[in-house]
Amino acid sequence: GDSVTQMEGPVTLSEEAFLTINCTYTATGYPSLFWYVQYPGEGLQLLLKATKADDKGSNKGFEATYRKETTSFHLEKGSVQVSDSAVYFCALEDSNYQLIWGAGTKLIIKP
Amino acid sequence: NAGVTQTPKFQVLKTGQSMTLQCAQDMNHNSMYWYRQDPGMGLRLIYYSASEGTTDKGEVPNGYNVSRLNKREFSLRLESAAPSQTSVYFCASVRDSPQETQYFGPGTRLLVL
Numbered sequence: 046g047d048s049v050t051q052m053e054g055p056v057t058l059s060e061e062a063f064l065t066i067n068c069t070y071t072a073t074g075y076p077s078l079f080w081y082v083q084y085p086g087e088g089l090q091l092l093l094k095a096t097k098a099d100d101k102g103s104n105k106g107f108e109a110t111y112r113k114e115t116t117s118f119h120l121e122k123g124s125v126q127v128s129d130s131a132v133y134f135c136a137l138e139d140s141n142y143q144l145i146w147g148a149g150t151k152l153i154i155k156p
Numbered sequence: 157n158a159g160v161t162q163t164p165k166f167q168v169l170k171t172g173q174s175m176t177l178q179c180a181q182d183m184n185h186n187s188m189y190w191y192r193q194d195p196g197m198g199l200r201l202i203y204y205s206a207s208e209g210t211t212d213k214g215e216v217p218n219g220y221n222v223s224r225l226n227k228r229e230f231s232l233r234l235e236s237a238a239p240s241q242t243s244v245y246f247c248a249s250v251r252d253s254p255q256e257t258q259y260f261g262p263g264t265r266l267l268v269l
Contacts, residue, residue, distance in 0.1 A: 081258075086262075087262055087263075088160070088246055088248075088260030088261050088262050088263050089199075089246070089248075089258070089260045090259075090260065091257050091258070094257070134198060134199070143201065143204070144199075144258060146198040146199040146200075147198055148196055148197060148198040149198050
């Protein structure tokens with residue numbers, strides 16, 4: 046079945062560092078891909094998405110490019126802030142229009 | 157426009173007790189979902205409702221029941237709580253596919269002793 050694999054956390058960085066959180070997937074066809082973010086004490090919220098190969102999703106300085114050849118959707122940000130500390134979830138939409146979730150990656154940004 | 161609301165925010169139960177988690181959305185979405193979130197396991201789908209009057213099992217439905225009371229409300233019931241049901245529960249309201257976007261409530265933290 047479809048699945049999503051994320052790098053294990055926590056990922057700890059200093060403010061203004063470059064961020065990459067890896068996400069790879071296994072799926073039939075070409076699913077839509079998503080990154081959701083969960084700030085402490087809150088529910089998840091959509092950060093960005095991409096619906097076809099080579100699409101780049103972007104929001105709040107975060108970017109992710111849908112790479113069909115490597116089945117990846119890595120999340121990047123050029124300069125992180127303390128306020129980016131959260132748990133980040135990668136997900137894909139399966140053929141039944143349901144989301145398949147990765148385990149989440151906790152990001153800690155130190156001032 | 158409150159989005160998705162959940163009650164209660166936190167609950168402690170003893171093994172064998174029952175409770176109902178409430179969820180409501182004001183976005184006029186057809187689909188609603190219940191997830192549980194456990195450390196290192198991401199989100200697991202318990203039940204979902206594609207439209208008013210319909211419900212379907214997700215990945216981990218055992219020990220739970222749901223009711224889609226109307227288009228706005230989707231409740232999750234634990235008839236006889238077990239320690240394995242200690243988790244954080246999230247309700248989501250779903251904008252229609254194919255470009256599905258899920259809107260989450262703030263969660264209910266449940267501790268079963």
